[in-house]
Amino acid sequence: MAPFAGYDMPIQYTSISAEHLAVREAAGMFDVSHMGEFWIRGAQALEFLQYLTPNDVSKLKVGRAQYSMLPNAEGGLVDDVYVYRTGEQEYLMVVNAANVEKDWAHVQALAGGYAVELENASEDWALIAVQGPKAAEKLQTLCNTDLSATRKNDTFVAEVAGKAARLARTGYTGEDGFEVFIAPADAEAVWQALLEAGVTPCGLGARDTLRLEAGLPLYGHELTDETSPLCTSLAWVVKTHKDFYGKAAMLARSCERRLVGLVLEQGIPREGYKVFAGGEEAGYVTSGTLSPLSRKGIALAYVDAAHAAVDTPLQVEIRGKLYAGKVSKLPFAPLG
Amino acid sequence: MEYPDNLRYTKTHEWVLLENDGIVTVGITDYAQDALGDVVFVELPDVGEQVDAGEGIAAVESVKTASDIYAPVSGEIVEVNIDLNDQPELLNTEPYGGGWIFRIKPDNPADVEKLLEAPAYQEFAESQ
Known part of the structure; x- marks a missing residue:
């Protein structure tokens, strides 16, 4: 327990x-x-x-x-x-x-x-x-x-x-x-x-x-008091044709980083691990695990918008070493 | 949970066996493997590496979490269990056998005697 x-x-x-x-x-x-x-x-x-x-x-x-x-x-x-x-x-x-x-x-x-x-x-x-x-x-x-x-x-x-x-x-x-x-x-x-x-x-x-395998964000990890849903896969929820509390502030913000899925060739990413792009720090992991379905390390991570496109090569630092991976579409696995 | 009497134990949940040739074999305890759940990856130390007691030198990943493995005594890593590269689940199925992780040539074999005996470790683990 x-x-x-x-x-x-x-x-x-x-x-x-x-x-x-x-x-x-x-x-x-x-x-x-x-x-x-x-x-x-x-x-x-x-x-x-x-x-x-x-x-x-x-x-x-x-x-x-x-x-x-x-x-x-x-x-x-x-x-x-x-x-x-x-x-x-x-x-x-x-x-x-x-x-x-x-x-x-x-x-x-x-x-x-x-x-x-x-x-x-x-x-x-x-x-x-x-x-x-x-x-x-x-x-x-x-x-x-x-x-x-x-x-x-x-x-x-x-x-x-x-x-x-x-x-x-x-x-x-x-x-x-x-x-x-x-x-x-x-x-x-x-x-x-x-x-x-x-x-x-x-x-x-x-x-x-x-x-996580379904690519679904969890409050306290991917979603917080500070994060904008417009910088995540949940942007569809926000209907801009109507008014709502906080709308103007939300629309005024830009997305310097975007929430993406990452798949690693080897190693298991965990919350808080740093993400790198070509040797430069480019973001951080918000949730990570081994996918029990694919047996690969998967993560949700906020990365610089320039590196957020699907298939962009990125690396995750695990215990001091960089592990190769790339941006994945979400969900990670084809689901029922 | 089993804690064999012929082994010594650490409070970081490694077991230690002093072999006849003076080399010590190290793994993780039944308590540790049960707490981690399904082990899916073991990061082994390098053979020839000189390590200090208490230093994090290996890591075990389960679906749930990552956990460091600490050197129970100071010495030189002389062998690692390469079977774990293909069968990390040996840590769950045979924690005191096929799931051993590395062997150290201790700087001072008497250091092993400073580690916990089975009843003391069991009491410690069960109070966690």
């Missing part, structure tokens, strides 16, 4: 590689109950979310979910979030565990003047993410709703193992899958039922290698 955002969390149940491959090839589950949840309800819930987040919430129909962010006044990010429209005037925002207090203060501070009701429901939900190409098949054996009739980013209420749940066809692994919100008192029974259905328990270690 390891401390993570104030929670004791398993890094691995058996082995990171085995858990990783279970998700890529079949189905795995993650206890992500530590994530935070905020309700945003009321006549001006849509207007408020349009101001609070840079994605276009007006496109979000009831029963659909959208990836987004909470920009700060300087064009950096307070957090990255998922927004679920659960009713005509009701939205659920899921935020990173480490940021719950910071996000809650931010959301409350910006809500002044809007006809909305805010509720921090972070303690009301347990959350189990069931991920992998067989996630739908395994979950279907326990669920009273036809999952084949749902698609990516749908959200709906259903029963799982006889317990009331909200499901969303979302995740953080690059695979198909569902996130299952349940009452904390039901979490153990649902986890046990999933285990009996043949879903592999996975720890934080595999969660990190899976999201």
